[in-house]
Amino acid sequence: MSQSGPRPGRWRLVVVGGGSAAAIQVRRGDVPPQEVLVVAERLGTGMAFLGRSTLQSYAGELLLSGRSEELRAMMRAGDLRPSASEYDAYVQESLMRSGASVTLARVMDIQKNAQGFVLSLRTPGGVRRQVYADGVVLATGSTPRRPPEDLRAAGALTYDVVHRELAAGSSRRWEGMSVVIAGAGNSAMQTASLMAPDARDVTILANRYVGMYPAESDDRFAWRAPSQLAYELVVKSSRECGRQPWNVPCVRxxxxxxxxxxxxxxxxxxxxxxxxxxxxxxxxxxxxxxxQARRVGGEDADGLWEETRPRDSVVVVWATGCTPVYPPGELMGSLEREPDGTVRRDAHGRTDVPGLHVTGACAGQRSVNETAPALTRAPAAPAQGREPELAVERATV
Ligand SMILES: Cc1cc2nc3c(=O)[nH]c(=O)nc-3n(C[C@H](O)[C@H](O)[C@H](O)COP(=O)(O)OP(=O)(O)OC[C@H]3O[C@@H](n4cnc5c(N)ncnc54)[C@H](O)[C@@H]3O)c2cc1C
Structure with a gap:
């Protein structure tokens, strides 16, 4: 992959990231792809770790451009939803054929000076170099939340590790163990059904009841089709756990x-x-x-129950959602954050630093069809509803 463009040395726009948000930015954004450099550690969706598992979205909800046949060409005929691997291939192809230039590298730092942005890259071979840009869009995704320290020390895993190990065909460290999954959403439910066949029993510990879409909730981010399996296993195993000859995996x-x-x-x-x-x-x-539980706090304690297991008989899995990922460095560290950890931005993806934008999961967009390209050619005047001080440039180098 080479770097080329109409203005060698300085790009109109550098898009950092190689996932669906980067592809949407390049293909649907306001800068012609020929003037865009994509810098990514890897091309393809951040959901690739799900391997052959089916995504919860229908094909039509996952399009990166108006051309549905590009995704269909990657999918098995007759399927409504692509697998994560099929979608990964589609995102890669989409970027490679977009007309943008692509460089595989990790962005180690971003600085701003009077001429624009300076991005410091490190290639997979360890070579360091810099690229220059008038504008930058970060499409750097998100990463699973990590368990708290006490559970980490007890060997807790993040749920992506389960998917990765299953995809790699590694030995199942949860075989014959009690699995405890912390999390309330689709990730927790899907991880439960993947671990159930080999586990002694599976307990999903949620902080709230999400419910199946659309029967119990009209939130389209609630439990969707792939979660139905875990749902069914809970009810079925409550009736049949331990009863011969069915031997249904035990899920609660x-x-x-x-x-x-x-x-x-x-x-x-x-x-x-x-x-x-x-x-x-x-x-x-x-x-x-x-x-097997015991009541704690006496009979008047509003039905509080406690279960315990020896630490060496339990695998704890953390599936409590994701946190945004950004390149390291002083400029990024100086940006104001929202309570969910995403950087402060307006409806067009503009951050506090003029010319620096965010899109996709790192901008709090929860799905591909919620992902909108950042507006990079917006006029300097503040957008409606935007506080004027947001436009003040804070970081200079
Ligand atoms: C288990 C799971 C299932 C999901 N299922 C669905 C679904 O069915 N439908 C749906 O619409 N959404 C789903 N989502 C949400 C989905 O992940 C997002 O909608 C989408 O993948 C986000 O795309 P993105 O491009 O923002 O991030 P990503 O796809 O994660 O891409 C981020 C990119 O940035 C690169 N990068 C990061 N830091 C740097 C750096 N410093 N330098 C260079 N490159 C960098 C990464 O290598 C990667 O290429 C799911 C999420 C999870 C966790």
Whole structure:
């Protein structure tokens, strides 16, 4: 892959990232692809770790341009949804054929001076170099949230590790173990169904009940089709766990109060009153041989139950969502953050630093069809509703 363009030495726009947001920026953005350099550590979707698993979105919800046949060409005939691998290939092709130049490298720093932006890159071979740009769009994605320190020390994994190990065909470290998954969304439900066949039992510990879309919730980010399997396993195993000859994998779903590593044990607590719904009522204490709990705080403690397992018999998996990823450096560190960790930006993806934009997961956009290209040719005047001080350039080098 080479770097070429109408103005060698300085790009009109550098897009950092090689996923769906980068492709949408290049293909649907306001700068002709020929004037764009894409810098990415890897081309393809950040969902690639899901391997052959089917994505929850339908093909039509995942398009990067108006041309649906480009994605269809990567998919098995008759499928409604692509697998993560098929989608990965589509994103790669989409970028390679976009007309933009592409460089595989990690952006190590971004600085701004009177002429524009200076990006410091490190190639996979370890070569360091700089590129110059009038504008920058960060499409650097997000990464799974990490477990708290006590659970990390107890060997807790992030859920992507489970997908990666299954895709690589590695030995299943959860074989014959009790699996405890922290998380309430699709990732937790899908991880549960992947681990259930080999685990001794699986307990999903959620902080709230999300519900199946569209039967229980009209939020389209609620549990979707691939989560249905875990849903069904909870109910089925509550009736059949331990009964011959069915031997259904044991899966439970509890809205919990706490989960912690306590010496050589893992301990979690939940209230009966938080688990009166469909899955909770099929998961509470006594439902099967795995649901061995003790009441804590006495009879008046509003049905608080505690379960514990020896630490060496449990695999804890963290599936509580993602945090945004940005290149390192002083300029990035100086940007104001929203409570969810994303950098402050306006509706067009413009950050506090003029010329520096964000799009995709690192801009809090939750899905491909929610991803809009940043507006990089916007006039200098503040957009409607935007506080004037947001446009003040803070970082100079
Ligand atoms: C388990 C899971 C399932 C999901 N399923 C769906 C779904 O079915 N449908 C849907 O619409 N959305 C889904 N999402 C959300 C989806 O991940 C996002 O919508 C989309 O992938 C975000 O794309 P992106 O381009 O912003 O980030 P990514 O695809 O993560 O791309 C980020 C890119 O930035 C690069 N990068 C990062 N830092 C640097 C750096 N310093 N230098 C150079 N390159 C860098 C990375 O290498 C990567 O190429 C799912 C998410 C998860 C976690």
């Amino acid at each position: 779903h509890l809205v919990h109060e706490s989960l912690e590593a306590d010496g050589d044990r893992i301990r979690w607590r939940y209230r009966e009153t938080s688990n009166l719904g469909v899955l909770g009522s099929h998961s509470t204490a006594g439902r099967c041989r795995h649901a």
